[in-house]
Amino acid sequence: MRSFLGKRxxxxxxxxxxxxxxxxxxxxxxxxxxxxxxxxDASTEAREQFREMHGFNDPLIVxxxxxxxxxxxxxxxxSLRQARPAMEVVIEAFGWTLCLAAVTMTIVxxxxxxxxxxxxxxxxxIFDRMATFFSLVGASAPDFWLAIVAIVIFxxxxxWLPTSGTGSVAHWILPVSVLFIRPFGLILQVVRGSxxxxxxxxxxxxxxxxxxxxxxIIFVHGLRNAMLPVITVIGDQAASILNGAVVVETVFGxxxxxxxxxxxxxxxDFTVVLAVIMVSALAIxxxxxxxxxxxxxxxxxxxx
Amino acid sequence: xTDARILTEExxxxxxxxxxxxxxxxxxxxxxxxxxxxxxxxxxxxxGPYFLGDAANKMNLRGRNAAPFHLRHGxxxxxxADALGRPLLARVIVAAQNTILVAAAAVCASALLGSALGLVxxxxxxxxxxxxxxxxxxxxxxxxxxxxxxxxYMLEPSVANIVLVLAITRIPIYLRTSRAETLEIRERMFxxxxxxMGASNTRIIFRHILPVMLPTxxxxxxxxxxxxxxxxxxxxxxxxxxQAPEITWGLMVSQGRPYLTNAWWLSFWxxxxxxxxxxxxxxxxxxxxxxxxxxxxxxxxxxxRKNG
Numbered sequence: 001m002r003s004f005l006g007k008r009x010x011x012x013x014x015x016x017x018x019x020x021x022x023x024x025x026x027x028x029x030x031x032x033x034x035x036x037x038x039x040x041d042a043s044t045e046a047r048e049q050f051r052e053m054h055g056f057n058d059p060l061i062v063x064x065x066x067x068x069x070x071x072x073x074x075x076x077x078x079s080l081r082q083a084r085p086a087m088e089v090v091i092e093a094f095g096w097t098l099c100l101a102a103v104t105m106t107i108v109x110x111x112x113x114x115x116x117x118x119x120x121x122x123x124x125x126i127f128d129r130m131a132t133f134f135s136l137v138g139a140s141a142p143d144f145w146l147a148i149v150a151i152v153i154f155x156x157x158x159x160w161l162p163t164s165g166t167g168s169v170a171h172w173i174l175p176v177s178v179l180f181i182r183p184f185g186l187i188l189q190v191v192r193g194s195x196x197x198x199x200x201x202x203x204x205x206x207x208x209x210x211x212x213x214x215x216x217i218i219f220v221h222g223l224r225n226a227m228l229p230v231i232t233v234i235g236d237q238a239a240s241i242l243n244g245a246v247v248v249e250t251v252f253g254x255x256x257x258x259x260x261x262x263x264x265x266x267x268x269d270f271t272v273v274l275a276v277i278m279v280s281a282l283a284i285x286x287x288x289x290x291x292x293x294x295x296x297x298x299x300x301x302x303x304x
Numbered sequence: 305x306t307d308a309r310i311l312t313e314e315x316x317x318x319x320x321x322x323x324x325x326x327x328x329x330x331x332x333x334x335x336x337x338x339x340x341x342x343x344x345x346x347x348x349x350x351x352g353p354y355f356l357g358d359a360a361n362k363m364n365l366r367g368r369n370a371a372p373f374h375l376r377h378g379x380x381x382x383x384x385a386d387a388l389g390r391p392l393l394a395r396v397i398v399a400a401q402n403t404i405l406v407a408a409a410a411v412c413a414s415a416l417l418g419s420a421l422g423l424v425x426x427x428x429x430x431x432x433x434x435x436x437x438x439x440x441x442x443x444x445x446x447x448x449x450x451x452x453x454x455x456x457y458m459l460e461p462s463v464a465n466i467v468l469v470l471a472i473t474r475i476p477i478y479l480r481t482s483r484a485e486t487l488e489i490r491e492r493m494f495x496x497x498x499x500x501m502g503a504s505n506t507r508i509i510f511r512h513i514l515p516v517m518l519p520t521x522x523x524x525x526x527x528x529x530x531x532x533x534x535x536x537x538x539x540x541x542x543x544x545x546x547q548a549p550e551i552t553w554g555l556m557v558s559q560g561r562p563y564l565t566n567a568w569w570l571s572f573w574x575x576x577x578x579x580x581x582x583x584x585x586x587x588x589x590x591x592x593x594x595x596x597x598x599x600x601x602x603x604x605x606x607x608x609r610k611n612g
Contacts, residue, residue, distance in 0.1 A: 145571065
């Protein structure tokens with residue numbers, strides 16, 4: 001187990017290092033932030049002073065050396081946009097996204113597993129066809145479109161829910177429902193496919209022959225064995241929300257990591273971009289570990 | 305796009321293959337209508353700009369935000385008009401070209417490059433394989449938004465550059481799939497036999513490994529086509545993709561956003577076009593997963609109940 005963990009950490013660390021180098025140098029290619037932060041009529045001296053203050057005048061390689069030296073002391077730099085430590089800004093936004101991902105994925109997982117297993121129990125039946133078709137429709141809809149259509153219907157016309165922001169439970173309903181749709185469709189398909197395979201296996205037939213109730217066949221005999229591929233997909237989907245549901249967060253004005261990311265990229269807040277990348281890489285690393293642990297728990301044959 | 309490729313790919317193999325595939329397509333009604341819809345979209349994409357290019361850009365200020373389902377301004381205005389009075393029906397049809405072109409080019413490029421790299425990574429045991437996989441990890445975790453901004457800033461915002469961004473971000477999918485498949489196939493008996501008989505590496509890869517994993521790759525590519533379309537739409541929606549005056553469906557949705565409360569049709573129709581196209585691709589890829597799998601194909605050839 002320990003050597004497995006070490007190997008994993010090294011591989012991820014190498015990738016993260018490469019990523020940081022790449023992002024550091026490539027993001028500087030997108031232009032000088034000075035013109036974005038100072039007014040148009042700022043004097044040349046003021047511009048020069050701004051660059052001097054934030055160290056944009058030094059050669060790139062010197063800037064990178066300074067960044068790495070700071071990083072070694074766990075100093076992630078200052079946010080240009082908010083004049084606060086970059087890590088503080090990122091952690092704050094990450095908390096919001098983590099909540100959003102947790103709430104959405106819990107609802108998605110429970111409903112996809114229940115509906116998917118029921119659909120697999122009677123393949124080709126009415127319920128199965130409906131579930132398959134609607135999950136496909138859901139998986140095909142672009143989330144920005146769903147988001148704005150939902151805002152028009154529920155916020156603007158019906159006045160049931162707020163259009164954007166955070167604060168009360170009502171603020172969460174629209175973002176969660178829009179985020180819900182695509183992962184739900186995908187996971188439902190995987191649950192269904194995997195359950196169909198498991199339900200046609202010998203031990204399920206035995207259980208049926210013994211007269212075990214169908215509910216416990218589905219949820220006890222079937223589900224546990226059908227869960228392995230499902231967990232992989234759940235992990236992928238959770239990772240994509242953790243990486244920032246950029247569009248949904250932007251449309252609903254949700255102060256999560258996706259919105260932070262796009263704002264920082266557009267305003268050339270390089271330190272925040274790098275901090276976001278590191279935090280989400282760490283989160284995804286931890287999540288992948290949890291998924292591997294879940295594999296081992298579900299299937300005792302898997303050892304690390 | 306994709307269905308046309310499948311059909312032309314299969315026809316020369318043996319006579320009657322075309323009608324065999326057609327009847328297998330007919331066996332799954334959803335897939336059949338999906339294929340027909342995709343053909344129509346493809347036709348719009350190819351012919352639309354030639355016939356409707358002018359109509360799509362003709363402003364008619366008296367018809368600003370004209371409501372849909374009226375023939376007052378002519379047949380082109382049946383879906384309404386946008387904020388400059390340009391007919392939405394014509395615009396949706398013309399925008400199909402860029403949307404389909406970008407997605408097709410990105411999918412082809414990433415599929416070719418990704419599966420070639422995956423084959424190498426799976427087939428060779430040297431350290432190159434490790435490097436390719438690490439490269440895949442880096443690409444996978446590189447924020448695609450940042451990539452889009454970098455490309456937009458460094459190069460001109462053009463259709464080709466969006467294709468570049470999307471193609472790069474999708475490489476890991478093919479890389480991982482083809483590597484995993486190669487690792488599995490290379491251990492099979494027929495590959496071992498070919499090796500023992502002294503076949504060269506190129507021959508083993510192209511004659512023995514590639515044909516076995518092609519169905520998987522084609523299915524993934526179809527599914528990915530839908531994904532890339534959505535990704536391009538999201539990028540255009542965020543203002544990082546195709547730039548006006550070029551149009552795509554995603555850009556049209558975003559252009560309609562300010563008028564959402566009083567003219568919902570501006571965003572609704574292009575969004576619907578995206579949904580229907582993606583849905584058709586998903587349905588078709590479901591069908592392909594069965595049709596290209598020799599052990600499952602009987603479900604379609606028998607007709608009748610075939611789900612699962």
